Amino acid sequence: MKLVADIHLHSHFSRATSKNLTLEHLWKWAQLKGVQVVATGDIAHPGWLAEIQAKLAPAEDGLFQLKPECAATVAAEVPPSCEGPVRFLIGGEISNIYKKYDRTRKVHNVVFAPTVEATAILQAELEKIGNIRADGRPILGLDSRDLLEIVLEVDDRCHLIPAHIWTPWFSILGSKSGFDSLEECFTDLTPHIFAVETGLSSDPPMNWRVSWLDDYTLVSNSDAHSPPKLAREATLFDTELSYDALFNALKSGDPTEFLGTIEFFPEEGKYHLDGHRKCGVCWEPVTTVANRGLCSQCGKPVTVGVYHRVEELADRVPGTRPSSAAPFTSLIPLPEALGEILDVGPNSKRVQTEYLRLLGRLGPELAILSDIPLEDISAAGGPVLAEGIRRMREGEVVAQSGFDGEYGVIRMFDGEADRLSSFQLGMFAGDPAAAKEESGATTAGRELPRERDESLPSKVAAPPEENALAEEEIRYSLPFDLASNEHASSDPQSHQGAGGQTESDWFTQLNLEQQAAAAHTSTPLAIVAGPGTGKTRTLTVRIARLIEGKGAAPSSILAVTFTNRAAEEMRERLTELLGTERSSLITVGTFHQLGASLLREFGNAIGISQDFTILADPDRQTLLRRACPELGARELRAALEEISARKNGLTRATKEGKTEESDSETWTRYQAALEEANALDFDDLILRAAQMLETDAAVLSAVQARFGWISVDEYQDVNTAQHRLLTLLVAGGANLCVIGDPDQAIYGFRGADRRYFLSFEDDFPGGKRLHLERNYRSAQTILDAAMQVISRNPDHQATALIADFAEQVKLDVYRAPTDKAEAEYVVHQVEQMVGGISYFSLDSGRVDDDGLPEDFTFSDFTVLYRLNAQARLMEEAFDRSGIPYATIGGSALAEQRPVQEIVALLWLTLAPDSPVHWQRILTEGKRALTDDEAADLTEKQIKESEGRSTPKAWPRAIAAETRTGTLRQPQRERLAQTVELVEKLASDASAPLSSQLQFAAAGWAGLRGIEFSDTEEERINRLQRRAAPFRNRLQDFLTTISLQSEADLYDSRADRVTLMSLHAAKGLEFPVVFIAGCEEGLLPYTPANRAVDLDEERRLFYVGMTRAQRRLILTHAGRRFLFGQSMENRLSGFVTDIETALQEVRQAEPRRSRKRAEDQQMRLF
Structure with a gap:
């Protein structure tokens, strides 16, 4: 059975699509067009799946049909001449935006499922990854290879086809964000790809020039965003009517089953040639290269089109036809043909009326364009239409190529005179075939691409002489230094680390300050490491040198961190330096992990069994509620805070294991409940470990003998109990190295005391202090601004930080009228800097497509705020946009x-x-x-x-x-x-x-x-x-x-925008950082009836600023609703401490209300 299939389109749930993209209208338009198999539109949106289940009924295997009661609502709109069977196949597009091989990739893929049940499973898997409800075509921060893996795991009959593979944005081979091969994208799963979609801006002959594409079946679909666009491209089959039969034909490419494609003329596609739409510049590849890829009008990079990109990857000359090539036909949509003849727009009422009249007389549109005899067309639509269709079938068209998002124009007649001449020929000859002979046309059709006619009308701008290159320098590829179009190596191995380095290599790769710190082992050492100065690298190289250069046993080394995430990073670095065998012998962990380990090993000495459990915060509440049932909810929370503060602020531990504050009845009952439950709470792990070492000399001696070299990260964050435990460990003669930054001490509210860092030399006599000042993270402007903020603290420690690279940027300071507008601004800026998340972003002008020097993806962005309560509006704004995000914060x-x-x-x-x-x-x-x-x-x-x-x-x-x-x-x-x-x-x-x-x-x-x-x-x-x-x-x-702590919740593998508190951001870095709510009362946070440490609040802002690598955007709102109150706060004094020369101040355009305008008009009279 011969079939026309269009299996890539959209539903009304997709952004920038017609509200008429319903199953009923798709059924109607499939008949008007002459299509037998049509995709359901989208596959990932739960709302659309609900409509599919409500309106479609199972038909042949893997296919569905519209239920009679639904079909009845539009059946009268289908002429009898067009009536025919229509089957639906579940399939839809997914947008993957992610970073791979250090470049942002934006790839659209079409996914297919054989059953509703498989579709539901697929949706459940995808919803674990991102927001599938904001857009029918969801935007996922997911590698295309990983998407394919999920698709295959859901059902082995599910399939994936890369969409419009050449489009500059959002395609696997696109010039802006694609790859150079399918293997580079899908790696080990590439064999599961059997077909690729060529897209509107290319046709099969263009694809034939790339020999490795011979291994894939070339398919075409409409990618329709409204029902009338259905079948502007389509794929032809001769198979039984079933899901598996269609895909088996695509897998095999059997010419008796896969019959080829129906195509757009590629010049009509909106990304065919290079150009810059804003300036009206449209270029052939040779002209683009001559201009070094820069627009001759504005100097910004032009968008490299499909024709140019094919030239870059081509390994065959134009006109090559592989033996496996399938036939194709290029058509002009009938409304466009009628619009040209009637000299009106294709969407005009006159065209629509004539269109439906012709379908009623002749049958479906595709039949009129490709099969119906010209005599019949002339009789029904006139000789001019017949002549135009003859020319289209023969490929005798006039093309004005599309570029940079602007559709091209394909005309059947070369101007008014040509159209009138054709009309006269038709009138007098009475034979459309004779018109061809009379006109002298000899074109044999478009089986092979015709030569490009440079005289065709186009918006080609001549290159200015000063930008012209010598003829011998011109190549059909863009210069390497065009950042917006530079492509990564197609060899994945080229992106791996070198490995096999020696101790000398590690050491010499450090700067002089770092080398001095890594080499010093003779006395206790405190390293003051400002933000981005290579703290972890310095510390791990120092540890590796102890083993390689000093002969220290790996098991004698203890490295203590404050978060699980930091411990994992340190382990990974040490494994890279030393290998798994030696690095696994080093003890790396948090203070609490160390305490837990010591208590499990030696706790019997103070009556603690090895199988104790560790209580999370909700379990502490449960325990205290049982021990003290008279406490109300607020009293219970206050009591737990007091207990925690006492344990962390351990001032005296006696041999009886009691503290001087332990007389409180609540404390006594709580501790008894812990003992009865054979449990310890979070704070006990430090407290009881310190008590154990002080009360049992044998245990203390054994532990001190074990660790001869001790390193502590983030030393500015230690509290009294941790300092006491560390002092006990070091007292046996261990060499101590601490590293951190007193200006990043932000946990005073938890009992941390930066004074231990400041008094290091007093606590450990003979100690030495070294500074790291070269910053490898941030632009100098960001560092200068951060220094201006922190220098207002009277006891700040920072000296001038020096950026390792030169990049002049300004801090953006943006004032929004409201907190909701602030959230929308942040989302818009992310969309802008990513370069758009959809074609709508580009075509609507919401995103400037001129490009940025950076190559940002979603994981490059973080939004920081002082309070977790600020997250809600940000989450709502990101939900509306469909941009994937993850909120870090709150409970562990x-x-x-x-x-x-x-x-x-x-x-x-x-x-x-x-x-x-x-x-x-x-x-x-x-x-x-x-x-x-x-x-x-x-x-x-x-x-x-x-x-x-x-x-x-x-x-x-x-x-x-x-x-x-x-x-x-x-x-x-x-x-x-x-x-x-x-x-x-x-x-x-x-x-x-x-x-x-x-x-x-x-x-x-x-x-x-x-x-x-x-x-x-x-x-x-x-x-x-x-x-x-x-x-x-x-x-x-x-x-x-x-x-686990709040900071441990961040997962760097997730390609999403990260929303988190300033506290949770400690130790992280991002190319682009937004700090929201930079207002007095919020940052610094000054709640009523509570003492505020303004110096710590300033350090917290300093920490947030220095997370930024390339861009720092500080936002504030004129009006904010928080905790049930409306607030109008002025700009934070922390921001006003930054000199204006470093700031780029922006604010929302004021809206002029209609009432105010009317009042002003009244006053005029």
Whole structure:
């Protein structure tokens, strides 16, 4: 069965598309055009899938048909001459914007699924990655290769075809953001690509010039954004009517099944030639090269078109036709042909009336354009139309090429005289065939491309003489230094590190300041490392030199950080320098991980068992609520804050293990509850480790003997307890090196005390202090501005920071009228700097397509703010735009549902009598126990164990309750199911950690009786990713996940804009940084009735500024609504501390209200 298929178009859920892109209108227009198989439009939007399920019914295998009741609403609009079967195939476009091989890539791919069920699974997978609800064609920060992997894993009948492969933006081979080959893009999964879509601006002969494309079937589709654009390009088949038959024909390229394509004339495509639309400049490739790629009118880079890009990759001469080439036909849409003849626009009422009349007389549009005899066309539409169609079929057209987003024009007649002449020929000859003979035309059609006629009308601007190159210098490729069009190597291996470096190599790659720090080992050392000065690199090279140059045993080295993320980065750097075998022997971790490790190994000395659990914050609340039920919610939070402050501010530890503040009854009851639960809280890990070392000389001696070389990162953030623990470790003679920056001390509210850094030489006699001042991160303007801010603090430590590269930029300071307008401005700026997220961005003028010297992708941007409450408006603005983003902040992963319940289940496999974790599980979900019922069960557990903790006491107490207790039957059943789940988990303790997590998650879903939401699924996926490095080390994993901080939530692999607080941004860097809410009262944050450390607030702003590499944008709003109040705050004094010469001040254009304008008019009279 011969079929016309158009399987790449859109739905009304896609941006910048017609509201008539509904299934009913697609069914109608498919018949008007003569198309038998049409894609559903989009594939990723849940709302569209709901419409598909409501309006389509299964037809042949993998295909669908419109339900009769839906078809009836538009059936009367289809003439009987056009009526025919229409089948739908589920398929749609996905936009991938990401960074690969150090370049931003923007690639559109069309994805297909055989069933509604597979489509739903695909949507669920994609929603874990990005926002699929803001746009029918979602924008994902996802590598195309990874998208293909997801598609293949969903269903082996799912397929992916790269879309319009040559378009400058948003295509796999495009000049602006594409690759040089499919292998470079899809790497190991390239064999799963069997077809590519050529796009409107190229035709098969252009693609035949690239020999490696012979391996792929060339397909064409309309990419329609409105129903009348359907089938402007299409693909022809002769197969049975089924999903698999169509794709098998594309895979094989069998010429008896795949019959070729229907094409646009490529010159009509809006990116065919090079040019600059704003200046009306349209060039052939040779002219572009002669002008060094710069517009002759404005000097900005021109957009390199499809024809030029083909020339760059071509390895065949024009006119080459491979043996496997399929036929094709180039057509002009019938409304355009009628518009030319009638001398009106193709969308005019006159054209539309004539169009429908002809379809009623002759049949579908494609048949009129390609098959119906000219005599019949002449009889129905007149001789001029017949002559025009004859010329189109023969390729005798006049082309004005499209460029830089402006469609070209294809004409059948060369002006008014030619059209009138054709009319006269038709009148007198009465035979359209005779008109060809009479006109002397000899063109044999367009099987091969005709020679380009330089005399064709176009907007070609001659190059000015001063920019002209010598003839021998002209090549059909752009100069290497054109940043906007420069292409990365097609060899992925060229992007890998060199490896195999020696100690001498590491050391000589450091600057002189870093070398001095890395070489100093004779005394205690404090390195003052300003932002971006290579702190981690200096510290890791110093550690590597201890092993290579000093002969230090790797196991004798301890490196302490403040976040898991920093520890992971340090481990990776040390592995690069030393290899896995030696680096794995170095102890690297946070202070809390170190404390946990020491307590598990030596804790018996002070009565702590090795299998203690670590309580996250919600579990601390549960424990204290049980211990002190009289406390209200506010009192409970205040009590926990006080307990934490006491533990972190340890001032005296006695041999009895008590603190001078421990007389408080709340403290006593809380500590007793911890001991009864065999649990420690976050702060205990430091406090109890320090107490242990002070109370047991043997343990202290053993630990001091173990670590002869100690390095501490971010030393400005240590608190009293951490400093005490460190002093104990060093007291045995270990060599100490600390590194950090007192001007980046921002955790005073948590008990951190930068004075320990300032008094380093007093605390460790003989110590030396060195400074790192060369900055490898930020532009000098950003550094100068940051120094002007921090220098206002009376005890600042920073000396002048010197940028390692010269780039003159100004800080943008933008005033928005409201906080909502501020959020919209941030989103617009991201869209602008990425270079547009869609064709609409470019065509609407929302984004200036002149390009930027940088090559930004979504992960290059962060939006920072003082309070997490500011995130909501930013999230809403990014949701509306469809730009992928991730919000970092708030609670740690282990404190979020359902992760905390899954973690609780896993803790119970190690500590089956942990009352806190039992209560977490039993009081949540379906048929849950009340808090009072759980408390009663606790009493029974204590009785079961006769006042002391014994293994399995809780399961026995629960078993007794299910037999003889007073609980209702549903709760008893729930207890039994919970015990069964925990015992199954415990019995399979040797299974891989990933399997245990999966089983625990599934078990918890069953217990609570509700499926996980998309957000919860994403949290579980993050938990799985965090677990991957631990393999089967469950206890180590639970310890690590319980010690995560806000800063650990950032995932650099996610290609998304990052929204986070200024505190969470510590230690990170981004090419572009927005700091929102730069207003008095917010930054610095000065809440009522609370003492404020303005110096620390200034340091916090300094930290935010120095996260920026290339661009820093400071925004503030004239009016802000926060915490239920409307505020009008003036610009932050921190910003006014920056000299105006470094600022580029911008503000929103004021809107003139209609009422005010009317009042002014009245006053005139």
